[in-house]
Amino acid sequence: MSNPGRETDHMAACRPAAAAAAAEEPRDGLHEQWFVACTKSELRPDKPLGVKILGLGIVLFRQRNGDVTALIDQCVHRGTRLSAGKLADDCLVCPYHGWRYDAQGRVVHIPTIDGVQPGPTPADYPFRQRQLSVREQDGLIWVYPGTGDASARQAFRMPFHADQQWQSYFMVNSFDGDIGMLAQNFMDVPHTVFVHDGIFRSSRGSAMEATVALKAESVEVTYHDEHDKIGMMEWLTNPRREPLVHTDRFFAPNVTRCDYLWGSQSGFLIVSQITPIDARRSRVYTYIAYRFALPRWLLRALRPLLHLYTHVVIQQDVRIMRAHRQGLDNAPGFKPHNVRADVVHVGIERLLAAIRQGEALPEAERGEKLMRFEL
Structure with missing residues (x-):
């Protein structure tokens, strides 16, 4: 026979467990x-x-x-x-x-x-x-x-997701690295000629210039090289031989967007949503959107090839970030040595530091800089 009094005592005894489960962990601005x-x-x-x-x-x-x-x-x-x-x-x-x-x-x-x-x-x-x-x-x-x-706060909208003229898909991968490490990798052009040599971009021994704008909640990079090419098939991406318009953006705290546009009819976008699992690992939801000046039936036929191509490129980044993480673990307390081409990296670090403190990036740290490096 049930005993209501004992049931009440049992509930009371369990309250500390419920309270402990609801206890707040130490938080910083990244949680919000x-x-x-x-x-x-x-x-x-x-x-x-x-x-x-x-x-x-x-x-x-x-x-x-x-x-x-x-x-x-x-x-x-x-x-x-x-x-x-x-x-x-x-x-x-x-x-x-x-x-x-x-x-x-x-x-x-x-x-x-x-x-x-x-x-x-x-x-x-x-x-x-x-x-x-x-x-x-x-x-x-x-x-x-x-x-x-x-x-x-608003969740980031996927560009062209509902636009019938654009095709899109997601790739999900686990990376060794935190938000800062991965955002810096996804916004980093100089590494592409080493990590993605021959498949995404190859060294050409010439200078590239870009304007880096550090804003209140973003880092925006505009590249000034209309002759730049990425390693996809040019007959697919740019059959009209239009100049490439390349912009990269970091939206604090965890989104990067890289746009490659050829005129008004062709474009290839990579948006990376970085979800930190813990201090050492992250899950990245990579959104690929593309529009090319080809018949839709041909684009549908080429879709598996595009999936394979982007998968190979992402796996190269997965491997280099694993090596990066392992290198940092080899000697704790490492401090990076930044050069002029690392303006983007420094901007991302400053934005993340401000967010963790729950503050806006100081006005004095905002502005534009010219970045120049050999590619």
């Missing part, structure tokens, strides 16, 4: 941002998905009405990973003792209390796990890991 948790296709309708952002475990699941929920990936009962559980009646069921969580993170059923008897209403349980703000747009699912007002 939207980060990509997964692509739309990665979140199956019948199974929870566990991800990690800034060291915080998060579980995602989709309800029957299509809405997505994000909770801290930890049962408030014994701390078990909820993403190892299952879905039942729009609830997330812990795999250890069957505690059920609704879409707001409230515990709505505890088998060891309720048994086969009707239990209290969900509002009577004192337990809940923290729910995180979620946004689904442009084929991606975003999570806001901070505790501030998520609506005060």
